Amino acid sequence: GENVEQHPSTLSVQEGDSAVIKCTYSDSASNYFPWYKQELGKRPQLIIDIRSNVGEKKDQRIAVTLNKTAKHFSLHITETQPEDSAVYFCAPLIDLGGGADGLTFGKGTHLIIQP
Amino acid sequence: DSGVTQTPKHLITATGQRVTLRCSPRSGDLSVYWYQQSLDQGLQFLIHYYNGEERAKGNILERFSAQQFPDLHSELNLSSLELGDSALYFCASSVGQGAQGANVLTFGAGSRLTVL
DSSP: OOOEEEEOSEEEEETTSOEEEEEEEOOTTOOEEEEEEEOTTSOOEEEEEEETTOSEEEETTEEEEEETTTTEEEEEEOSOOGGGOEEEEEOOEEEEETTEEEEOOOOOEEEEEEO | OOSOEEEOSEEEEOTTOOEEEEEEOOTTOOEEEEEEEOTTOOEEEEEEEETTEEEEEOSOOTTEEEEEOTTSOEEEEEOSOOGGGOEEEEEEEESSSSTTSOOOOEEOOOEEEEEO
C-alpha cells in the first residue's frame, strides 16, 4: 500500500515560536496535499491545502510547502498561539487503483504550545 | 456544525454484536467516506461511495460493510464485534470523487463505538 509518514510525532514549542511538521509520501502521481487539524474530542478540519502546480501557499500564520521531486510537503505555523495546540494530519491524495483515489492520512503530529 | 450528520454519537455494545452507524452528507455532496480512528492511531480509510456506488476500499474488514442509499445517506455495518473494533468512526463527504476537482473533505462529529 501507499506509505505516508509524518515527523515528528510530537512537537512542543514555546508560544510565539514557529512549528514545522513534515510529511513524506510514496505515490509520485499524487497531486493534492492537504493538512487537517483535529482538536481534542473534535472532528478533523482542513486548514490548508496545496496542489502540485505550486510550491508554496500561505494563509496568515499558516503555510504549506511542497517538494514534488523529493515527495514531501511541510506545514509551517508561525507565531504559535495556545489555540494551535492540536493533532495535525497530512493527507496526500493517493491512487487507490481501479480509477479511484483517496486521501491517505498520516499518523498525526501532536503539537503542544507551551505558554 | 459541519453539515455532515452522524448518528449515534456514542454506542456501547458487547462482543459478537452488530451495529449500524449512519451518516448524512452535506447538502450537495455526492461522495461519502468512512474512516476509523483508534486510540493513538491516525485516520484509517475504510471505504468510499460516490452517488450510490462503491468507488474505493481501504483497510475494511470483511465483518464490516457499507452502502450509500439513493438519498445519499450512508450506513456502515459492523458485525461480530471484537474489543479491537472500539474506535471513533468518522464519516466525511465531498462534492466530487477524485483529484480532478476539489476533494476537500468535510467531516462529521464521529460515532464513538465502545465494545465491552
